[in-house]
Amino acid sequence: MALLSWATHDVEPYVIQRHLPAGWRVSFLAILIGSWGPDIFTKWFVYGVNFGGASIRASDPAHFHRSWPGAGFTHSLAFGVAVGLLCYLITRSRAWGIGLMIGIWAHVLSDTLDTNGVMLFFPLSLARVHLDAWQYAGETSRFMDGAAYFSSLGFVWDGFWLCMVLINRQVLTLSYFRESVLPRDGVWKFTGRFIPESAQVVLYRGAFFYGACRWTAWLIWAHVLHSYAFDLSWGGPSWVPPFAALLVHPF
């Protein structure tokens, strides 16, 4: 299943886990999965998929992605609490329950920065909190969305988080993995029975690698291979039609 999510969601978990209070036992993997979570279940339907020639796609992708009725509840603080609580009730793992909640919250708060916004306080309020730093372009297409994001302040936001990981670069070291990641999560001990530590640490660094490489490749694709114009103004890029003009609200 092909989806598209931004590098921020790949790399934020490294910095967040590093800065949690020392006594907190929170799983890095749970924060990462939580950080990817809200888009894993929604973005394929936002961009659409093809099954044997038939195309399946939300009739109003921007609305479906972030609003109600639709899957917008996945981008709310309450969803983070619900998923974290459900995980805790099933697994009795506080490290995973809290980790999933923190990861989802990180994703949700990051997504307030675009023009579509999120229903932060769902179900108490259906109002979308949006800071309008860059234009939401999910309703256009996968590639146009990438081009727009990497021409706007969105790519600066991704760059900020990549820099934050580099500033906290000890999170990528083997000693940090051994001392601060592995002991907080039984999953690593379980997979350690089948996968050597040298491979586990490569997997641990994988999300940073994936985020950093995608950030670089999208920038080259959008501005060297193609010539999409940079627009670093608040709410840019101006060459993307405002999604509100395309949005057909059911009410």
Place this chain on the structure above:
Amino acid sequence: MTGHEPATDTLRRNLRALLPYLVAAAIFIGIGVIQPRFMLNWSPGVGLLLGVVWGGPEIWRRWRS
């Protein structure tokens, strides 16, 4: 690392450790730019990383021994 390791040796050791990641990154970015569909899902990228950084050297080491 010993307390008396010269700075150039430390740099060389760090670069040697970083090299497989840089190779994997160059391959990822090359494929990603030509075919962005490659970047839409994390699994091909992480598979590539695991293959280049861990799998390849591991197979080489076993074959040499």
